[in-house]
Amino acid sequence: MMSQRNRPRAPSGPIDSAGPSRVSGSLPGPAVKRYFVHTFGCQMNVNDSRRMGEALATIGYRPAPTAEQADLIILNTCAIREKAEDKMLSALGRYRAVKTQRGALLAVAGCVAQQEKAKLLARVPYLDLVFGPDAIGKLPELVNRVSVERVRVAETAWIDSEEYVFPRADPGSSVGKVSEFVTVMKGCDNVCSFCVVPHTRGREMSRPFVEVLEEVAALTTVGVREVTLIGQNVNSYRGGISFAELLLRVAQVPGIERVRFTTSHPHDLSGALIDAFRREPRIAPHFHLPVQSGSDAVLRRMKRDYTVAAYLERLAALRGARPGIAVTTDIIVGFPGETEEDFRATLALTEQVRYDNQFSFVFSPRPHTVAGLKEEEWGPVPHEVKVERLERLQVIQRRISGEIAEGLVGHEVEVLVEGPSRTDPSRRFGRSPENRTVNFEGSAPAGARVRVHVTHASPSALLGDEAGIIDLPAIRPLRPRTEAA
Ligand code: SAM
Ligand code: SF4
Secondary structure, three states, rough: OOOOOHHOOOOOOOOOOOOOEEEOOOOOOOOOEEEEEEEOOHHHHHHHHHHHHHHHHHHEEEEEHHHHHHHHEEEEOOOOOOOHHHHHHHHHHHHHHHHHHOEEEEEEHHHHHHHHHHHHHHOOOOOOOOEEEHHHHHHHHHHHHHHHEEOOOEOOOOOOOOOOOOOOOOOHHHOOOOEEEEEEOOOOOOOOOOOHHHHHHOEEEOOOHHHHHHHHHHHOOOOOOEEEEEOOOHHHOOOOOOHHHHHHHHHHHOOOOOOOOOOOHHHHHHHHHHHHHHHOOEOOOEOOOOEEEEOOHHHHHHHOOOHHHHHHHHHHHHHHHHHEEEEEEEEOOOEEEEEHHHHHHHHHHHHHEEEEEEEEEOOOOOOOHHHHHHHHHHHOOOOHHHHHHHHHHHHHHHHHHHHHHOOOOEEEEEEEEEEOOOOOOEEEEEEOOOEEEEEEEEOOOOOEEEEEEEEOOOOEEEEEEEEEEEOOOOOOOOOHHHOOO
């Protein structure tokens, strides 16, 4: 249910409307209306899609199992790399058939919507609605406008900081889940030269800490024991207390066993945050710290604001505060002007840090970004060189991830059980404190913490046998309605 504070409200800026051209689809019928959200991109988008579902529930919409059964199809898009945009455009083409067959309304949300605004309506004549990340709370009003007034609408105005209210998660939609995401920030004030996020997500805004604590407490009432606090750069959180303090307070919420967060910019990794890892065992021993490159020259052009030496120094302090902490990172290869020597520095850093895992990408020039505009001047890296470098990096990282995982065979790991394994439902699935995927033979219920004896390892998952229960959840997780039926 939507709280009073989250009711649709007027935007602070003018509505960026492409109306009043006619909507090409017919009105949803009087029967229960159904929506389908196709989500692209990061966890922030996954969370936004959930909030869209909750907003639509207030006007009687229910989720549809497939797009073909929906009266409203929303593509929640990602603009971080060109490939993500291409995927969105091809999906849009597929959903056009559903629109033609059953008159479904078609909407584009998220970063591409924010980037393209009303231009998207002109480009895609069968599209009914375009709305940006700040308009999620207004979705019921926008859908009503499109279906009742029969206009095509683009709503991409930012809501300024005094007006903006973070959509509050409905704990009812977390029934059956043990681990959940909680939004603590939106937007980003950094100026990394490759990144489109500041243009698509706007200025950084922190959610008041009281709201975060209330949402976490509400989630525990349905059995959630682990939360991941999310934002583009959580280390610069300013919601009334520091991010380190926020983590410490969330860890104290009764029922919470583990607190995680993502994502962090290395230049904001404070001593207080490192100290929080030393003090509070419920802060899970995993840190995703995107380095992007192992070359100072490349980092300078990326406008990342740290050197490799400073990054390593922070990392050493972190590992000193919490020995055994898992560290993961993001890397971009083929950034404009990246030489073979620069790239080798990234390989050397990978070997030196021995990351538990890396998410690596080839550079993709993005609109409005400095690196996108200066690619020619700085020296574009040919596509085949980018791909070859990516493969070389990934071979090394796979070996390191495999070696780290192999080292756990024969040992016991703690696992918070989330349910049946996705790959083999006869097994159980959960995660270790270091965020490793663990599938195991056993019968522990979702929400239990167990010891698992590791028998096999691959770079991406551990396999083992349940060796004993550490504890059961104080609050018995409610099962989702479909499972209970
Ligand atoms: N806020 C995070 C940080 O400061 O590192 C990054 C968030 S971004 C959504 C996720 C990752 O996408 C980045 O860390 C970067 O590696 C990658 N990325 C962003 N822009 C990119 C681009 N233009 N080309 C390739 N990869 C990109
Ligand atoms: Fe993008 Fe992250 Fe840099 Fe912000 S800090 S501009 S989200 S890469």
